[in-house]
Amino acid sequence: QIMIELPYIFIQTIIYGVIVYAMIGFEWTVAKFFWYLFFMYFTLLYFTLYGMMTVAVTPNHSIAAIVSSAFYAVWNLFSGFIVPKTRMPVWWRWYYYICPISWTLYGLIASQFGDLQDKLETHETVEEFIESFFDFKYDFVGYVAVILVGISVVFLFIFAYSIKAFNFQKR
Numbered sequence: 001q002i003m004i005e006l007p008y009i010f011i012q013t014i015i016y017g018v019i020v021y022a023m024i025g026f027e028w029t030v031a032k033f034f035w036y037l038f039f040m041y042f043t044l045l046y047f048t049l050y051g052m053m054t055v056a057v058t059p060n061h062s063i064a065a066i067v068s069s070a071f072y073a074v075w076n077l078f079s080g081f082i083v084p085k086t087r088m089p090v091w092w093r094w095y096y097y098i099c100p101i102s103w104t105l106y107g108l109i110a111s112q113f114g115d116l117q118d119k120l121e122t123h124e125t126v127e128e129f130i131e132s133f134f135d136f137k138y139d140f141v142g143y144v145a146v147i148l149v150g151i152s153v154v155f156l157f158i159f160a161y162s163i164k165a166f167n168f169q170k171r
Contacts, residue, residue: 002156005048013041026112035111035141042148043104049155050100056162075101084134100151106136107144114138 017037026032050071054064076082078092079101088096096102109130115138116126130136 002049002052002159005045009044009048010041013037013044016040032112035145036108038145039104039107039111039148042145042152043100046100046148046152046155049152049159053155053159053162056159057166059168075099078102080105080134086133086135100148103144103147103151106134107141107148109134110136110138110144111141114141 014037017033017040021033021036026036051064051068054068054071055061058064058067074095078088078095078099080088080096080099081101085093085096085102113126113130114136118126120126120129122129124132127138
């Protein structure tokens with residue numbers, strides 16, 4: 001069932017990626033553009049797989065919608081977008097590390113801005129600011145890519161196992 005989603009998400013990523021990349025005004029380099037497409041593809045993929053997984057794990061689509069929306073709210077809270085990791089209390093950071101959206105933000109910000117040497121008003125470079133404020137390192141982008149692929153694979157395997165193992169039919 002997932003095989004039909006892969007090309008569909010890829011086409012969706014290409015269309016969305018070209019339009020949004022141009023509108024945001026990111027630097028047009030081949031490496032940065034393909035990193036952007038990679039992170040957007042796997043973000044759309046893990047959201048799709050997460051939705052499929054929740055439908056497979058729960059008895060009906062109504063409960064799946066409730067479970068999904070609860071997790072989406074928590075993911076947004078701990079993604080590092082509202083409160084960056086460096087400002088989070090230490091006892092909450094474990095959730096930051098298991099939150100898929102935090103890895104997407106890490107990959108997008110570090111791949112697009114992590115190597116910029118432009119000076120800010122504070123006389124630090126963009127790269128230094130991103131490393132000090134967000135704790136994002138440009139050299140870690142490859143590992144972030146592997147983590148996002150891993151998250152997608154985990155959601156895929158949980159979906160596949162749930163479809164096979166769970167049976168919510170009443171007899």
